Amino acid sequence: MMATLPLIADDETQHWLRHATQPFMPSQPHRRHFGPEYVAGSSDGDRGPWLEQSRNELDRAAHAAVAALTGGLSPTSVALAFMDWMLHMTVAPGKLVQLGTQATLASADMLRNALRASVAHPEMEGAHEDPRFTDDAWAAWPFHAYRDGFLQVQQWWQSATTGVSGVERHHEQLVRFLARQWLDACSPSNFVATNPVVQHAAWSSGGANFVQGALHWLDDLRELVEGYASGRPAAARCATWRPGRDVAITPGKIVWRNALCELLQYAPATATVAREPILIVPSWIMKYYILDLQPHDSLIRYLVDAGYTVYTISWRNPGAAFRDVGLEAYLQEGLLAALAQVRRRHDERVHMVGYCLGGTLLAIAAAALFRDGRGDELKTLTLLAAQTDFTEPGELELFIDASELAALDASMWRQGYLDGSQMSAAFQLLNARDLIWSRLMSEYLLGRRSKPNDLMAWNADTTRLPYRMHSEYLTSLFLDNDLAEGRYGAGGRAVALSDIEAPMFVVGTERDHVSPWRSVYKLHLLTHNELTFLLTAGGHNAGIVSEPGHAGRYYRCALRSPGEPYRSCQEFVAGIEPVEGSWWPRWSAWLRGHSDGEVTARNLVDGLGDAPGTYVFER
Structure with a gap:
């Protein structure tokens, strides 16, 4: 495998970099990149650019420190979104009554379903469309109660984060997204005690699925440590797909x-x-x-x-x-x-x-x-x-x-x-249900290892x-x-x-x-x-x-x-x-x-x- 940027020391590349990185002024410069020539109020024009640069570097250092702690997310943006949503919710009595009524009816349904240990009951609308609950084992008691209760809570949060009068659209979307991330993490499909598919696999294999899942976890941990130690945190299982040999082979x-x-x-x-x-x-x-x-x-x-x-x-x-x-x-x-x-x-x-x-x-x-x-x-x-x-x-x-x-x-x-790993993490977060939680359930609880394919190998590169x-x-x-x-x-x-x-x-x-x-x-x-x-x-x-x-x-x-x-x-x-x-x-x-x-x-x-x-x- 070639080293990173093998030609970076070439004189031609260095000359190109000096040319390509010359300052230029786009039609609408953003203030974060192109500040004023002099700091307003400065009595010494020669010190203006230096002071402006120092201020920008100090601000960026502070933002970078916060971003390192939050994985690149802005806590200010999240806080503003939740504050916007909550403040407008407090002055929406009609919405609160609707949500209260919906919660009461949902609680009654959950209690009724939980008591139906052996009586057939109609499947909750949309339950079989959710890929986490497609297995027929979810229809048995008490797992149908776990499933239906979770889906009802999910529907309630969808209603709570939609259509609140006055909330900025971006803030509403962010609150709904974060609520969905929290719910996806709490899904009954993610836990042994509430997932009948995992329990059936453990019973039929004598617990071998947990042993295999633990081995998968150790392998992934080793790959992660070795990847970051080498500066290349990519999946080793996908690294076997080499361009020019397995993919990208058109002459x-x-x-x-x-x-x-x-x-x-x-x-x-x-x-x-x-x-x-x-x-x-x-x-x-x-x-x-x-x-x-x-x-x-x-x-x-x-x-x-x-x-x-x-x-x-x-x-x-x-x-x-x-x-x-x-x-x-x-x-x-x-x-x-x-x-x-x-x-x-x-x-x-x-x-x-x-x-x-x-x-x-x-x-x-x-x-x-x-x-x-x-x-x-x-x-x-x-x-x-x-x-x-x-x-x-x-x-x-x-x-x-x-x-x-x-x-x-x-x-x-x-x-x-x-x-690239930072960008990949953001895309995984957008579809965490399928790319994170379903994968963890399959590989660590069921002990199934997904077989890498060419598209997965490209995605890891x-x-x-x-x-x-x-x-x-x-x-x-x-x-x-x-x-x-x-x-x-x-x-x-x-x-x-x-x-x-x-x-x-x-x-x-x-x-x-x-x-x-x-x-x-x-x-x-x-x-x-x-x-x-x-x-x-x-x-x-x-x-x-x-x-x-x-x-x-x-x-x-x-x-x-x-x-x-x-x-x-x-x-x-x-x-x-x-x-x-x-x-x-x-x-x-x-x-x-x-x-x-x-x-x-x-x-x-x-x-x-x-x-x-x-x-x-x-x-």
């Missing part, structure tokens, strides 16, 4: 590299290919090979086999030396520099594809190119689970307010980057994010929504998504917690070009990695022609019938329909090395 070459990214080109698999090449821009918060796992579920392999010339960007995994590299560098030295390399090799317009935040960056780049009269470099744009309007970013919004960002900013400032870049996109995109509102600057000037004229293919996924599809759909309001929107089954990752033959997949797809009236999300779902199967063939046909014929495929020449490149191995 290709590194055709260009700079200090920020590598450009990979894949070997053709057909005698002829579409005239225009495809350039994929993955998010910088993930390794690119989410789109090139194993041959059967590799989107890149699928495109190559379908007769396309495919390129992808592989971002570097930055360390502390990259702390001042900002979004502008990722745009200019990453995406646009890679696009220039592809066009130099083909002299054709390019099908551009962006995934997650890579799609957001692609939308910014496309708007800048059309603004500058260079839109003819792009043939089409495809955005996969990518937001451009961040007013409704889903449950990630829970961690995005001024107080929370101040805590995160201070935490990153101390180390120069956001560590985390990346870091430079301090400046992460702060900028959280503030400008998520908090201030500058891109959708026309304030975001690229190349020193503001960009507008309405300038984009290239045809778009936009994909949302039904169960996306990172880029909710209704938020992705808002691109209809920001553009007027030809836009094909496709909604597919699955989540943020599994919905995109949805190869033909994958069971249970379906999608809806509709075209918005230029000048066509807006159709709401509800109208889209109600008016479009689902199509069974993978969305990949539909997209491939769309790309082919927007290509200008075919040309003879050209074999790859020797480049800077073989795919998957070198940056993908940086840990």
Whole structure:
């Protein structure tokens, strides 16, 4: 395995870092990053910048100390949310009466069910839909009483944290989220004494499940200690999936590299290919090979086999030396520099594809190119689970307010980057029921070890994010929504998504917690070009990695022609019938329909090395 940032000592990289981290002024600078030139009231202008810097460093040190104790969460944000909710609850007598009545009726139901030791009773509505209680053993006494009582308490808290007049929406969501975390931790499925499935496993195995679970716990503890001691706290069980051997094995070459990214080109698999090449821009918060796992579920392999010339960007995994590299560098030295390399090799317009935040960056780049009269470099744009309007970013919004960002900013400032394990912990917290509690019950109480797969291995291969870049996109995109509102600057000037004229293919996924599809759909309001929107089954990752033959997949797809009236999300779902199967063939046909014929495929020449490149191995 390669060492972290193997080229960081190169003179070329050091020169690039000095260039990329030069100060620049975005269109709407945030006060945390760009303070006044002089401190107001200072009698000595020469001391102003020094005093301002000292004050900022002292404030950040205090925030960082608090963030270290709270795991990066802002206790101020949590306290304000609960205070807002409680104070408005005290002046909502109607709501209090409703909750009191609901609690009384629920208590009566729980007592009645607890006394029904042998009499059949109707199953509580929604009980069998909860994956924690699907086993038939939960229908037996007294476990049905535990289950139904828990679900009734859960429903009560849902009512208590919804619809309280006057509570700020963000505060209401945060209180509801924290209440759900507490309830998920207290679920009867998490404890031996209240879980019939665990008790049955213990009885049938003579307690072997507990022995096996203890061994799993010891293995995980050893991996955790060894991981943090080595500076790489990733799951060792997933480390057996090595890029270039088990995943990311589509043949290709590194055709260009700079200090920020590598450009990979894949070997053709057909005698002829579409005239225009495809350039994929993955998010910088993930390794690119989410789109090139194993041959059967590799989107890149699928495109190559379908007769396309495919390129992808592989971002570097930055360390502390990259702390001042900002979004502008990722745009200019990453995406646009890679696009220039592809066009130099083909002299054709390019099908551009962006995934997650890579799609957001692609939308910014496309708007800048059309603004500058260079839109003819792009043939089409495809955005996969990518937001451009961040007013409704889903449950990630829970961690995005001024107080929370101040805590995160201070935490990153101390180390120069956001560590991948920190980001992974935040995503696990959003879906703690499935990713934490259900896993602990299965592995430690039932003694079952989940078998790692390629997607799990990719998920464990985390990346870091430079301090400046992460702060900028959280503030400008998520908090201030500058891109959708026309304030975001690229190349020193503001960009507008309405300038984009290239045809778009936009994909949302039904169960996306990172880029909710209704938020992705808002691109209809920001553009007027030809836009094909496709909604597919699955989540943020599994919905995109949805190869033909994958069971249970379906999608809806509709075209918005230029000048066509807006159709709401509800109208889209109600008016479009689902199509069974993978969305990949539909997209491939769309790309082919927007290509200008075919040309003879050209074999790859020797480049800077073989795919998957070198940056993908940086840990």
